[in-house]
Amino acid sequence: MSTSETEYLKGKASEEYKHGWYTDIESEKAPRGLSEDIVRYISKRKDEPEWLTEWRLKAYRYFKQLIDSGHYPDWAHLDYERPDFENMRYFAAPNGQAQYESLDDVPDEILETFERLGIPLEEQKALTGVAVDAVMDSVSVATTFKEKLREKGVIFKSFGEAAKDHPELVRQHLGSVVPYTDNLYAALNSAVFSDGSFVYVPEGVTCPMELSTYFRINEAGTGQFERTLIVTEPGAYVSYLEGCTAPMRKENQLHAAVVELVAHEDSEIKYSTIQNWYPGDEDGNGGIYNLVTKRGICKGDNSKISWTQLETGSAVTQKYPSVILAGDNSVGEFYSVAFTKGHQQADTGTKMQHIGKNTKSTIISKGISADVADNSYRGLVKVSANADGARNFSQCDSMLLGPDCGAHTYPYIESNNPTAQIEHEATTSKVGDDQMFYCHQRGLGEEEALKLIVNGFCQEVLQELPMEFAVEAKELLDIELEGSVG
């Protein structure tokens, strides 16, 4: 990259994280540390039925067993200090309230917080066509357009409410895709999870609007452990989006979510993520540890699950949104842009498990790395012996901006079926001098040219986002690039 370009970008590097402010609101917090009592406390605060408390406790005991026997998932290409599980708060409710009956009860500070984040919670102000569940720390503060959704029979509410209102649905599906024995963080989440969203779309219904959950970590010394469960009955369709931000802090905060998707026959779930947690300062202090388990199952024939993610935030990201293709003719998709700069590290990718016949999966992953960041793609495509006619296409491209960053690819392909067709390709390169030259020659400056090229590099993924968010994603990427050092 030319010197002037480097200079320019260096100048831009001082730009700060936009959502790094903190809302000063009184909050009720659980004492630090983790024990059976804390798990019971969380369950009690959420007014949960007995079976759920028991389930949490089972998960806690499994977690404890893993920790005591020294099990820690350290196989990823990540270098960070293990979170101190004993010195963390597992529950924080802004304003001391674990639940709000209506928007009128929500204090102004919280409403302003979300408004400042660009998420107005009053329906008349809200973006039409998008219903939002807003979660601050451990509590869902409001869910918009509930009434409108109810007309269609769509259930969209916080997990806590759902556990009370629809225990049979929650009980049937909770842990069915990601059991608490899946991994250490899934166990931790199952023990202490707080609000996330629950979505249920009944048979034959196409959800009339985009559903969205906005997660905000506000309190210091806490972690966020949301749990999201989406179920689509036969022939249903839903598009769901999550976004997230957190204040700037010197300490690392843990975000360990679990997302489970269940798609019955002929139904489709489209799950999009714009992840913009606080990434830490330029020396690598602070930032969120984003250690998340996301998995969907295409249970019925002809079902489809599509994951789209734009990962720009977090100090450490480790997540592999996966699809179990159990139904015949089911389809799994994974589109990802992971942008790491500064001291950020990401180890992300997907798992596509082909079990049903004539199943298809597509993986498009774009990794961009700048400064001293490390960005890894890690994925598995597995074709079982009975998955006749399975088809996979994977493409993982990495772009390096600067000589000190790293880009890595670790794809696993396991095929036990002669009729499977699997293709994988990956490339690693920098922004081409010829591309820059062409842009300059057409009159674009350094920055514009870089933005154009990077946006072009990510286009295949960004176009998968719902329209309203594609614009936001593009802007976010532009802002990220402004801060990147060439």
Place this chain on the structure above:
Amino acid sequence: MSTTALDTSVRPEDRFISAFEVNHGEALNGTNASISKQRTDAIERFAELGIPTNNLEAWKYTDISSVIDRPYTLPLAPERPSLDTDDIAPFLIDDLDAHRVVLINGRVDEALSDIGDLPDGVVVSSLAQAGSTHPDVVEEHYGKYADFEDEALTALNTAFVQDGAFVYVPSGTVVEKPIFFLHLTATEQDLLLQPRHLFVAEDGAIARIVEAQHSLSDAQTFTNTVSESFIGEKANLEHYLIQDQGPSASQVHTRAAQQKDDSVYTTISATFTGEVVRNNVTIEADGSFCESNFYGLVVGKDDMHVDNHTFMGHVQPDCSSNELYKHVLNDESTGVFNGKVFVSRGSQRIDAYQQNDTLVLTKDAEIYTKPELEIYADDVVCSHGATTGQIDEESLFYLRSRGLSKRRARILMLQAFAQEVIDEIQLDSLEEHVAERVRTRFSSYFA
């Protein structure tokens, strides 16, 4: 013959450790000092590492511990089965005019070898002999490229090294004829062999080495080979390996090479038989403007298991590497490919290509592939690709429409698939030999 029967009543690791303790200072001595001095460190490291299990990422898909955990005998002194030229005739390569060295159970057999005239200063001998005739070369290169820090089996080999092949091509020398090593296993016992080879091509040297592994016995054998190659500045070394030891032979074959500025190293393996075959290929391009090529062909049948594990280390700028591995898997055979391209910080202007293609022909054949990139420099062009599939129906249809039988059409398709690797063999006679063997194998698939 002096042998040590491994004590199967204890843990496999302990069998080797006690065999080492018993024989160290006696049967294991008598070789070169630089070889001897690494033994103790190596056995200690082996004791720490233990035999790899499936829990190790590098051994995830190949279970070597159950292969090693068998009642083998460890030969410690040269075994001299009486063989004559008729015995080795079936394993010679037609029209390959070469400096021939025959190794029986890892030991050079001078009576069967036909080295012929070598250019001045070129040495082709046994490693044990080189230890006394060329101690300085051995000292400079032995144990420098095959690191046993993380490889238990390299440590094990280093602890028990006795003999193997040795090639030394001095600066600026061209060896016109290829150097052919015929490795034969001839035994009635279940043997565990650990040959060790050292190939040194100094600055500007040019040489071609052909290795072929065969067996005269049906006994269960495990061969743990380590070969080290050094390719000096502007040197060019071609290194071919034919693996065909039969269905009762398993092996771990480690090839470690280091290249200096402007050098070219090409290594090609073709695997025809073996119960479990694991190839560890490591190339370090420790100089600028190096070209590194590795190619591999696996033609699987029955229940053979072949694992090609490669590492391309780019630690200097301005280099290029090409990697192509092809598997054809029939019956219940299993193919594993793990390739890693590593580009260190500051190694700019690297072009690295890696490709693994597999044809799975039956329901019981399996492929596990993992092509990795680990890149810490930005001005690079690195790519990898992997495909897994079957014979293309449309191409088959086309060939049949041109009058070929289904069988002929399939064989032709497979040949075309394999040819991309075979084409890389620069020696005509060897290329024809491999192509013919591959064709015969493919014909047997659809008999």
